[in-house]
Structures are given as C-alpha cells and as structure tokens.
Amino acid sequence: MLSKKIFSNMERDVIGEVMNISLGSSATSLSSILGKRVEITVPHINVTTAQEFSYKQLEPAIGVEINYIEGLKGVNVMIWKRSDAKIILEALLNKKIPDEEFEMDEISISAICEVMNQMMGSAATALSEFLGKHINISTPIAFEIDDNNEFKSKYFAEDDEIVVVSFDLSIEGELQSQFINVMEVSLAKDIVSNFLRETEKSTSNEIQIEENNNIEKEDAVNKKIDTIIKQNNDYEEIIKRERMKTNQNQKEKEETFVNVRPVEYESFDDEEEVLSEEQLSNLELIMMVPLTISVEIGKTSKQIKDILEISPGTIIELDKQAGALVDIIVNGKLIAKGEVVVVNDNFGVRVVEILKKDELMKITL
Incomplete structure (x- = not known):
C-alpha cells in the first residue's frame, strides 16, 4: 500500500524541474543525431507501487536500463513504444523498415543503445551542472519487454514505491508520442536532497558576496574606474605611437615613387609622444604572446x-x-x-x- 506524503509539493516540483532540464538536454542531443527538431516536454509525476504500475499505453514496449555509478546511486529505467524505437532507427538510417522485418536483434539493440547513450550522456551532463556535482552513468542497456511481471520483478518488489515520470515526445515530421521514466523513491529523494543542498549553498554564497560588496563597494568601484582610465590612456598612447610610425613610413615611400595615387590617413597631433620604459616593456610582452x-x-x-x-x-x-x-x-x-x-x-x-x-x-x- 502506498505511503502518504512521500513527497511534498515542493519536492515534486523539484523532481519535475530536474527531469525537465536533463531530458530537455537529451532532446537536443537526439535532434543533432537525427537532424530533425525534437521536443521532450511536460513531465507528469506519479508516485505508485510496483504492483500498481502499468504501461499498457506503450505496449509492445522496450526498456532501457541506466545505472548511476557516480554522483547519484540507483537505477533509472526508461520505457518506450517499440514502434517509436523503430521510427527513430529509420530516421537514423535514413530508410524505411517494414514492420514484418523489424526485429530487436543485435544490430537494432546496438543502435538503440548508442542513441540512448548520447541522450543520457547529455542528460547526465545537464544534471551535473544543475546539482553542482559530477554525475556519471553506465552504458545504457536496451531490451524488449516480453513479460510484464518478469520486468517488474527484475527491478522492484511488489510493494516497492516508485516514481513514474511521463514525457511527451515530438520528432519533427515523424511522430507525436510518449515515454516514461521509472526510478526508485530513494533515487528521487537523492536528487531532491542534492538539489536543495546546492540551492542552499548558492544562496549562502550570494548572501556573503552581497555583504562583502556592501562593505567594499565604493572603494572597489573607485579602484576599478582608476584602473580602466589608466589602461585606456596607456593603450591610446601605444596605438597612437604605432599609427604615427606607420604614417611616417608611408610618407617616405611616397617620396621614393612617382605617379602614385595619394592615400588619405587620419590626422594626428603634431607633438610626438614617447612611450615610457614600462609601456615599451608591456608592448614587448604583448608581441611575445x-x-x-x-x-x-x-x-x-x-x-x-x-x-x-x-x-x-x-x-x-x-x-x-x-x-x-x-x-x-x-x-x-x-x-x-x-x-x-x-x-x-x-x-x-x-x-x-x-x-x-x-x-x-x-x-x-
């Protein structure tokens, strides 16, 4: 029987946002692979038991197992329509596969695993940035779901509470469908706690930075202005000097040759400015980069x-x-x-x- 209040409304929102960002990144990856616009949107979260869990709307279905091996701990299982997997493979191979010829053989499974590896790799990267820690996953394992009970018992006990996240899938010119993501409650809790920890740390840092800025704000601004003015003056002198040299060289060349069309240059001050030793040294350093x-x-x-x-x-x-x-x-x-x-x-x-x-x-x- 399902326990009450496993997740608060805020925790549900966190799970939805995390999954939306990570799978949104997967959509970008899939779009690059297929060369078509892909959208994965509107995550719907449902907490249920393994016994009550159903995915009839996706049957016949295939599963993709993803294990978190660093940063998070747990197993994530994605369930797709078999027909959707076929359409993705067709777009990947750029050819139609007759229904009677499509099989979940070694080649098909390998191709699906590669696509999922790219998608979930992007999702793990997005998750890493969102949670502020390195997240790593194992190579996805794709398989055909032949027996519903056998599939459930492989990953969950009957009374286990699980989190089911449904997504809308759209591939330009190909399909409008759904797929679901299933994970243990412990993994979802781990995601929430990591997010809240990172949020608290970021908030604390922002408060500390704000306090420091209030104390030193005027002095820091004045120093910054002085630095910018000095740098601008230095660079203006250097650039002015180089332009004057270029102008002089051009005049000498014009005196040497005849019947050359005159070239117009920007006007410069008559007084020639001499660079300081420090400015010359800085210029030499720049030239050595x-x-x-x-x-x-x-x-x-x-x-x-x-x-x-x-x-x-x-x-x-x-x-x-x-x-x-x-x-x-x-x-x-x-x-x-x-x-x-x-x-x-x-x-x-x-x-x-x-x-x-x-x-x-x-x-x-």
Missing part, C-alpha cells in the same frame, strides 16, 4: 552509421576539391589561405591570400 596556427584542408559530416563503419583503408571525402587553397587558422579564426608544401620532410603552407590587417588585429587583441 604565442598564438596557435592550424591548417584545415577540409571537413565533412557523417551519420553515426557511417562513422561506425570506418576501418583502415576507408576514404573520407572532404568538402574541398584537390588543389584548392587550404584555410590558415589562428586561435580558431580564419586569417589566410595558402598552398600545402613540404619543408625538410615536414608539411608546411605557403601563404597565398591574407585577410585585411584590421581583421588580423581583431584576432590578436
């Missing part, structure tokens, strides 16, 4: 089934033609294009086309 250079010859995207089929000798076609210029990337930003060469038995790149100088400055600043 290392930047990572990488060369990208091309890229492509593949479905999971194609990735799983990769083996020694597999040829992967990229999105660039042979002989095309390669991208030269500095700190993740494209700055130039070039040709691949060989230098002393090492690959190198000859710069052929470079971006505007102002674009390079944006990267280095």
Whole structure:
C-alpha cells in the first residue's frame, strides 16, 4: 500500500524541474543525431507501487536500463513504444523498415543503445551542472519487454514505491508520442536532497558576496574606474605611437615613387609622444604572446552509421576539391589561405591570400 506524503509539493516540483532540464538536454542531443527538431516536454509525476504500475499505453514496449555509478546511486529505467524505437532507427538510417522485418536483434539493440547513450550522456551532463556535482552513468542497456511481471520483478518488489515520470515526445515530421521514466523513491529523494543542498549553498554564497560588496563597494568601484582610465590612456598612447610610425613610413615611400595615387590617413597631433620604459616593456610582452596556427584542408559530416563503419583503408571525402587553397587558422579564426608544401620532410603552407590587417588585429587583441 502506498505511503502518504512521500513527497511534498515542493519536492515534486523539484523532481519535475530536474527531469525537465536533463531530458530537455537529451532532446537536443537526439535532434543533432537525427537532424530533425525534437521536443521532450511536460513531465507528469506519479508516485505508485510496483504492483500498481502499468504501461499498457506503450505496449509492445522496450526498456532501457541506466545505472548511476557516480554522483547519484540507483537505477533509472526508461520505457518506450517499440514502434517509436523503430521510427527513430529509420530516421537514423535514413530508410524505411517494414514492420514484418523489424526485429530487436543485435544490430537494432546496438543502435538503440548508442542513441540512448548520447541522450543520457547529455542528460547526465545537464544534471551535473544543475546539482553542482559530477554525475556519471553506465552504458545504457536496451531490451524488449516480453513479460510484464518478469520486468517488474527484475527491478522492484511488489510493494516497492516508485516514481513514474511521463514525457511527451515530438520528432519533427515523424511522430507525436510518449515515454516514461521509472526510478526508485530513494533515487528521487537523492536528487531532491542534492538539489536543495546546492540551492542552499548558492544562496549562502550570494548572501556573503552581497555583504562583502556592501562593505567594499565604493572603494572597489573607485579602484576599478582608476584602473580602466589608466589602461585606456596607456593603450591610446601605444596605438597612437604605432599609427604615427606607420604614417611616417608611408610618407617616405611616397617620396621614393612617382605617379602614385595619394592615400588619405587620419590626422594626428603634431607633438610626438614617447612611450615610457614600462609601456615599451608591456608592448614587448604583448608581441611575445604565442598564438596557435592550424591548417584545415577540409571537413565533412557523417551519420553515426557511417562513422561506425570506418576501418583502415576507408576514404573520407572532404568538402574541398584537390588543389584548392587550404584555410590558415589562428586561435580558431580564419586569417589566410595558402598552398600545402613540404619543408625538410615536414608539411608546411605557403601563404597565398591574407585577410585585411584590421581583421588580423581583431584576432590578436
């Protein structure tokens, strides 16, 4: 018989919010895998006993077992319609599977497990951020539910109290359905207690920070303003000096050549400012900051089934033609294009086309 007041209304709200956030992250992961819009919404929470628990609306059904091995302790079982699993596999493989040919064989189970692994991995990451602790799960185990009683007895005793969370599932252009998530009360309690503990800690930190800010607020603001003013003045002097050098060099070049179209420059003050030793030292330090250079010859995207089929000798076609210029990337930003060469038995790149100088400055600043 079900105990009364296992969860307060607030605790139910916590469970719903946690599950909504974690499974919402799973929807994003599934959407990336299938290349279609996926929504997992409206969690409905029901606390019942294993004996009274029913999932007839999902039959014939498949189960997916997820064990929490770090951060939380317990077993989480997801129950899906067998037909929904088939539709997901069809979207994954990009081909229709006749009903009479669909079987929960090793290949189907492996594919479902991989999809669930991606989904629940994303859910565990979201849960980690929400609860403020590292959460890790085992590899999901998918199976076909042939016997209802056998399934229940595997995970719960008849009088065990369990938490059943129902979700609405929508896959763009494919299906509108539901699936359920079943867990022991102890696991749900663990989730609630971790959430409340993290919330209390965050609130305490915010109060302490607010108190410290009230004490030192005026002094800190004044110091910050002084620092910003000083930094701005220093950088303005450095930039002004470099621009004056550039202007002078350009004038010398114009005197050397004839019939050159004049170039207009920004006007500068006549008085030349000299950098201090400290400013020169800072400029030298800035110029010595290392930047990572990488060369990208091309890229492509593949479905999971194609990735799983990769083996020694597999040829992967990229999105660039042979002989095309390669991208030269500095700190993740494209700055130039070039040709691949060989230098002393090492690959190198000859710069052929470079971006505007102002674009390079944006990267280095």
